[in-house]
Amino acid sequence: MKIFSTSQIKQLDQYTIEHEPISSIDLMERATDKLFHQFIGRYSQLQPVCIIAGQGNNGGDALALGRKLLHAGYTASVVLINPTTLSPDCETNKQRLLDEFPTALNILQQQFVAPAISDDTVIIDGLFGSGLSRPLTGIFAETVHWINQTGCEVVAIDIPSGLQGEENSTDNKLPIVKATITYTLQFPKLAFLLPENADFVGKWEIIDIGIHPKAIEQTTSDYSYLVEEDIRNQIKKRSKFSHKGSFGHALIIAGNNGMAGASVLTAKAALRSGAGLVTVFGPECNRIIVQTAIPEAIFKTTLTATVNYNAIAIGPGIGTQAESAEILKDILSQINKSCILDADALNIISQQNDLLKLVPEGSIITPHPKEFDRLFGISDSTCQRISKAQENAKKYKIYIILKGAHSLIATPSGRLIFNSTGNPGMSTAGSGDVLTGILAGLLAQGYSTEETATTSVFLHGRAGDIALERESEESLIASDIIGCLGKAYKSLKE
Numbered sequence: 001m002k003i004f005s006t007s008q009i010k011q012l013d014q015y016t017i018e019h020e021p022i023s024s025i026d027l028m029e030r031a032t033d034k035l036f037h038q039f040i041g042r043y044s045q046l047q048p049v050c051i052i053a054g055q056g057n058n059g060g061d062a063l064a065l066g067r068k069l070l071h072a073g074y075t076a077s078v079v080l081i082n083p084t085t086l087s088p089d090c091e092t093n094k095q096r097l098l099d100e101f102p103t104a105l106n107i108l109q110q111q112f113v114a115p116a117i118s119d120d121t122v123i124i125d126g127l128f129g130s131g132l133s134r135p136l137t138g139i140f141a142e143t144v145h146w147i148n149q150t151g152c153e154v155v156a157i158d159i160p161s162g163l164q165g166e167e168n169s170t171d172n173k174l175p176i177v178k179a180t181i182t183y184t185l186q187f188p189k190l191a192f193l194l195p196e197n198a199d200f201v202g203k204w205e206i207i208d209i210g211i212h213p214k215a216i217e218q219t220t221s222d223y224s225y226l227v228e229e230d231i232r233n234q235i236k237k238r239s240k241f242s243h244k245g246s247f248g249h250a251l252i253i254a255g256n257n258g259m260a261g262a263s264v265l266t267a268k269a270a271l272r273s274g275a276g277l278v279t280v281f282g283p284e285c286n287r288i289i290v291q292t293a294i295p296e297a298i299f300k301t302t303l304t305a306t307v308n309y310n311a312i313a314i315g316p317g318i319g320t321q322a323e324s325a326e327i328l329k330d331i332l333s334q335i336n337k338s339c340i341l342d343a344d345a346l347n348i349i350s351q352q353n354d355l356l357k358l359v360p361e362g363s364i365i366t367p368h369p370k371e372f373d374r375l376f377g378i379s380d381s382t383c384q385r386i387s388k389a390q391e392n393a394k395k396y397k398i399y400i401i402l403k404g405a406h407s408l409i410a411t412p413s414g415r416l417i418f419n420s421t422g423n424p425g426m427s428t429a430g431s432g433d434v435l436t437g438i439l440a441g442l443l444a445q446g447y448s449t450e451e452t453a454t455t456s457v458f459l460h461g462r463a464g465d466i467a468l469e470r471e472s473e474e475s476l477i478a479s480d481i482i483g484c485l486g487k488a489y490k491s492l493k494e
């Protein structure tokens with residue numbers, strides 16, 4: 001699913017209006033029908049509603065939604081913040097509301113006067129949407145401050161008012177609505193995927209308002225949101241006549257004294273994601289542990305003929321000592337096909353930056369933000385880190401998986417793909433090792449590097465989500481993610 005900038009969204013709107021064709025006011029009516037259905041699915045008529053509308057089309061949406069809720073029997077009051085002029089569609093919806101429910105509307109022009117509401121009121125925020133061009137001041141800022149201090153549930157239409165769709169200033173005193181839930185129109189906005197904005201956006205859901213499919217297809221964007229339909233067709237079917245050799249041999253270089261668990265988790269995840277054979281390379285002290293924990297895996301303490309492996313993953317728990325650095329250097333100088341680098345492999349590279357040039361083209365590296373900053377320098381904001389990921393993925397022709405709530409895959413061609421699966425329970429020891437194992441398992445099976453990166457990240461998150469059905473966010477551990485890989489695959493085949 002593509003992610004567009006707010007200026008592109010305006011053009012997509014316009015294309016829909018011209019080519020469907022549909023009038024702008026009817027498109028707003030269609031959007032607000034969808035918003036209405038979403039709203040009534042969550043809040044009953046017993047819930048009092050206070051609607052805050054602004055002067056643009058976001059305000060138009062809010063006024064139309066207010067009218068629909070009043071029709072449906074909700075107790076709703078509507079406040080229009082109107083110091084200057086209204087957009088034409090906002091004006092039309094103001095008239096429509098006044099015609100049908102003249103007493104429901106209160107218009108404030110100069111000073112914000114707090115409406116009298118009960119504690120259980122739901123506030124609908126339709127002050128500003130994708131047309132915001134600068135921080136809010138004056139009566140608009142006062143309105144936002146009032147909304148945020150009510151303690152009421154807040155439903156934001158399209159974007160919480162005051163939040164820009166893309167990059168935002170890091171000044172946390174700016175007036176921005178803190179929404180409980182954001183019903184965003186048609187496309188996710190980049191701002192929703194950045195951790196800095198989590199308090200404003202709350203939960204978010206996409207409302208399909210029927211933007212013209214051709215416009216979506218023709219408009220290009222570097223940014224996309226990885227959803228199930230992107231992954232489903234990538235899953236390879238197994239032939240009845242296949243054998244373990246058909247699914248590749250993964251080499252996992254992981255673990256150290258006291259870190260055998262990293263090899264166990266990585267190797268187990270590689271096997272559970274479908275690799276035909278898995279060999280673990282590690283120190284002698286880990287032999288019994290690994291072979292007892294995963295009898296299916298081969299264990300080696302010497303590295304020979306790396307060409308025989310279909311996928312090589314290096315890093316989990318290897319430590320950054322000279323011996324590990326030598327092994328990494330050896331491997332990188334020997335191999336000429338994509339490999340997977342994680343954890344300490346990345347920490348070693350950040351200490352010896354010239355090693356980055358040895359990483360074969362098409363390889364996958366999986367840093368979390370701290371590892372990323374060690375490799376590419378400290379960033380002031382997530383947006384800056386994302387730009388650096390894009391720049392370096394292109395420069396070194398590698399896939400960078402920047403791990404986080406919406407893990408980002410930066411591709412050598414400059415695309416930025418955000419994952420949609422996963423949950424906070426997955427922030428736990430060994431979760432990254434499991435991802436590395438899945439990556440190795442898929443690469444060994446012959447998935448292209450790009451398919452490996454996208455499918456693994458999606459599956460990892462999906463398995464974590466399935467594990468959460470049984471566990472809590474606190475109790476979920478990395479082994480649970482591995483244990484749910486089977487169900488994650490099945491969910492993509494149903």
Ligand SMILES: NC(=O)C1=CN([C@@H]2O[C@H](COP(=O)(O)OP(=O)(O)OC[C@H]3O[C@@H](n4cnc5c(N)ncnc54)[C@H](OP(=O)(O)O)[C@@H]3O)[C@@H](O)[C@H]2O)[C@H](O)CC1
Nearest residue numbers: 028031056057058128129130131132133134135136158185
């Ligand atoms: N496809 C869709 O997504 C559809 C979206 N709809 C809704 O429309 C809004 C976007 O509407 P728009 O009118 O473009 O934008 P806003 O409602 O956010 O308001 C823009 C006006 O506000 C002015 N502005 C901008 N920033 C400020 C500020 N800080 N203080 C005061 N005024 C501000 C701006 O004027 P400027 O020229 O001064 O920038 C505009 O006048 C979208 O979010 C959806 O809710 C449609 O209903 C259906 C299709």
Ligand SMILES: [K+]
Nearest residue numbers: 125128159161
């Ligand atoms: K809004």
